[in-house]
Amino acid sequence: MSDIYSIKFPRKVFSGDGSLSELQTIIRDVKASSVCLMTDEGIFGCGLLDGPLSYIEETGIKPMVIHDIPREPSAYAVQDYYKRLSGEKTDLIVAVGGGSVIDMAKILSVALTNEDLIEDLRRPNAITKPSVPMVAVPTTSGTGAEATANAIFLYPEEDLKVGIISEYMIPDYVILDVSMTCKLPPALTASTGVDALCHAMESYISILSNPFCKMLSLEAIRLICGSIETAYNDGGNRQAREDMQLGAFYAGLCLTTSSTVAVHALSYPLGGKYHIPHGVSNAILLPYVMRENLECCREAYTEFAPLMLSNAEQIPKAQWPQAVVDYLFSLMRTLGIPDSLREFGVHPEDLDYLTDNAVKVERLLLKNPKKLSKEDIKGIYQQLLQN
Ligand SMILES: NC(=O)c1ccc[n+]([C@@H]2O[C@H](COP(=O)([O-])OP(=O)(O)OC[C@H]3O[C@@H](n4cnc5c(N)ncnc54)[C@H](O)[C@@H]3O)[C@@H](O)[C@H]2O)c1
Ligand SMILES: [Fe+2]
Structure with a gap:
């Protein structure tokens, strides 16, 4: 056991059946006027985005919706989504998904504030500035990506998965609403x-x-x-x-x-x-x-x-x-x-x-x-x- 140890937490965690509605509190908290809502095809297909979407729309915001994050994404996919996001104003990123979606949202949230990161995600000490505020809404009960400082991407030409680590990637907000996991096969x-x-x-x-x-x-x-x-x-x-x-x-x-x-x-x-x-x-x-x-x-x-x-x-x-x-x-x-x-x-x-x-x-x-x-x-x- 090491002598000195520390633990890190997301800034605020909402939990309990129905806690998804706290998305509205978060939007008010960060004074967001533009939101990017991210998920993957599987989750989108089973209607799990309807709840988050309607809570966001009730605040008067029409979010940018990305619903095709690939499963176990590659570093190239990060670049593609960065291109789609970098021209937009984004005050808050909401990730609804498992580790694949949450990791993508985590890396994009820091890529938007750390200019050169996107050129080489693996460059040591490339992440020096806090991220765009981010909410993780896990739909699998697995990776714990909603709590961690890691995001993992595939480098296909090297047959390699690489973990990028930065405390700035710990999501600011987490919503643990059980209704988001009940349809998991x-x-x-x-x-x-x-x-x-x-x-x-x-x-x-x-x-x-x-x-x-x-x-x-x-x-x-x-x-x-x-x-x-x-x-x-x-x-x-x-x-x-x-x-x-x-x-x-x-x-x-x-x-x-x-x-x-x-x-x-x-x-x-x-x-x-x-x-x-x-x-x-x-x-x-x-x-x-x-x-x-x-x-x-x-x-x-x-x-x-x-x-x-x-x-x-x-x-x-x-x-x-x-x-x-x-x-x-x-x-x-x-x-x-x-x-x-x-x-x-x-x-x-x-x-x-x-x-x-x-x-x-x-x-x-x-x-x-x-x-x-x-x-x-x-x-x-x-x-x-x-x-
Ligand atoms: N950041 C971290 O700390 C960390 C830790 C471990 C692993 N990871 C990474 O996370 C990824 C794996 O994430 P995962 O295991 O959560 O799976 P996943 O995010 O890849 O999702 C797997 C499949 O489950 C479907 N799905 C998810 N939730 C659903 C729901 N509620 N109902 C129906 N279908 C649903 C998705 O559409 C997808 O097809 C890998 O890329 C892995 O390397 C990250
Ligand atoms: Fe794991």
Whole structure:
């Protein structure tokens, strides 16, 4: 555990059924007269933009609506949307979506105020000025992008996903309204929800973990593990959806004070080259990486056990760490998460490529509680290619 630690928060968070109406308070707060409302085709198609649109229009503002943000966007897509926005007056950006939409809105909100950023998103220290005010309205309960300082983009010619980090990208406002997540289909509920569980577990076991993080990650684990199966099987269950939404938000906050570790590190090449969605690749890896970390994390897994296992009291405490690993394997099966990479077009001959590229994600691997050798990493991928 490091000696000095800090945590960052969005400026204002509205939560609760119906909190979407607070969009009007936010518009008044920032004295906005021009608003850009952003989402993707999937969300637009299921009518989820109607609510935010009508709350904005009731204030007398006709927002610029962008409803085609691509899933897991590339850095090129950022440039395209920047061109569309830079000629317009934008006092407030409202992002309604999952991590893909929120990340796009986050980077655009700083690109509009940091002139040269758009030429090279990766240039170190390019973000020096606060963003255009931004609201995140998450519609998945997954990435926690509504809480974090990161935005992730694909560089297709390099087969690489890159995280851009700046505190100026923490959304100013967040609205956690459960009605925005109830239509999320089961498979997306499962994969995005397990991404949130990864954030909670990984940040707890990270070498950067600290009391702020532990408090939030334990509560996130309790909320997510207590509701994910219900949300998956019965999407209309509002209590389960509310717990998932809060859990994902808390887990996102954990990432502002700690970090993800080897699950996310090994996931990067799977997203970069094989375009496996972020939540899916993390979910496939989670039980395997947590099993690899078992001996280094017995204490942490003992903390997790009563929050994850309905029958913890019937199991001797010494067996709780192993029971946590078993639970993760069984949860992935229940949620229909694949147990193999082969169905995504990854083949045994790709093993060296995957290993070499995961090893490069030092930023996260160095924070993993167990120092993973190249052979350890290869071994994890190998298991997922044998199945
Ligand atoms: N900024 C961060 O801190 C952070 C952290 C992790 C991942 N990410 C990034 O976030 C992206 C993934 O985001 P995600 O997992 O939230 O998924 P997503 O935003 O890519 O959305 C996945 C799909 O779900 C659909 N969808 C979303 N909400 C819906 C709803 N309520 N009802 C029906 N359909 C809905 C969308 O239309 C889309 O097709 C990746 O690019 C990943 O790299 C960002
Ligand atoms: Fe993630």
